[in-house]
Amino acid sequence: MDSRGDSDAGVAEAPIPPATVRRLPSYLRALHGLAERGEERTRSAALAELSGVSPAQLRKDLSFLGSFGTRGVGYDVSELAQYITATLGIETEHRVAIFGIGDLGHALANYPGYSRRGFEVVALFDAAPEIIGTEVAGIVVHGRGDVARVLAEERVTLAVIATPASVAQAATDEAVEAGIRGILSFAPVSLQVPEHVDVRTIDVSSELQILAFHLQAGQIPTRVPGATAAGDTDRV
């Protein structure tokens, strides 16, 4: 992350730093919001505030994607949104499977914002006989024995693990065996996966513990000047 000081900002061919990749979804979300309000152009100050980063951070991040914006004129909202969409690889929708259809799986299956953001939930799996065969968000829940077949048929590329911690590794193994290379896990355990598979973990208690640390320390985490929403600036 900080080993690339030798590259020139603004050269689009340079690899995009992971920290920049993590902020691109925020920029895209802000741009979609502007587009919905009918705004065709925006300036870095406005877009930065909506995204919770400083204008300098925004400009630096966008410089990794290429040349955008004109001083005094700003950014074309739809052009920039389209470019970030292409950079993230979500021009074609990714098809998502959810493992574990408890309260959390229900919430994730019913979340309304996916399609606008490049995703479609197309497959649901659970181990409980009383849940298999039921419909959630219009999708039939399949059992564990159907994982490989359904993932292939539905051309799933990303899996979300919403199972209890005790079976998260088993669900992950099934997804990986079926060829899934991107996994988002809500289970508070460290999942073991082969080198070619990418796992991101959302752990609610860990996030609360980080907040607790800041409460105790009586300090707001380090962030760039001008950031509006604290905390998420250094990780989103």
Added chain:
Amino acid sequence: MDSRGDSDAGVAEAPIPPATVRRLPSYLRALHGLAERGEERTRSAALAELSGVSPAQLRKDLSFLGSFGTRGVGYDVSELAQYITATLGIETEHRVAIFGIGDLGHALANYPGYSRRGFEVVALFDAAPEIIGTEVAGIVVHGRGDVARVLAEERVTLAVIATPASVAQAATDEAVEAGIRGILSFAPVSLQVPEHVDVRTIDVSSELQILAFHLQAGQIPTRVPGATAAGDTDRV
């Protein structure tokens, strides 16, 4: 984060870098797992693997907390867990309120792992008349008009926003007005809060977009050698 190169690793009085704070919950989780299996001592290689980081990263992070471990002997599991717990400020349980008791709020209220990790959910709020007065996870759901009173009575210190995006800012404002300084939000919007309030955002679609970028790029994100679970090493 990288502006503190002048401080000596190993000096406990130095401020703990935010990236280290973000990894402490993983170490604590791994230590609790070891303790449950009856293990009294661990080595950095084993603890690092359970936490999804490299042994060098683990040793460096722990050096910020003070002096731990003996070469060839390793760490005392309960002593290290206790020290991380104190560092995070979760020796006394934090009392948590959840705003928005839909599927996600239900899932969060019923999550079994809080108390072991320093939290207790003690208050639930929703705006829907048919939900107010019902019990979820043994806790009565209160209406919006009761927020200030219930937060004070229950001595709540952290709020979780699980409402629809459209009312997330209003719920946040109510929590902040009642004195809450730490907020964990699941709403895919950038929340505006005063300087003294710390917000962390969990945005499922953003996490999926980051996975999609890595899938497309055919690359695993930069990580330290020896890390086992990819992806979460540079953000947890």
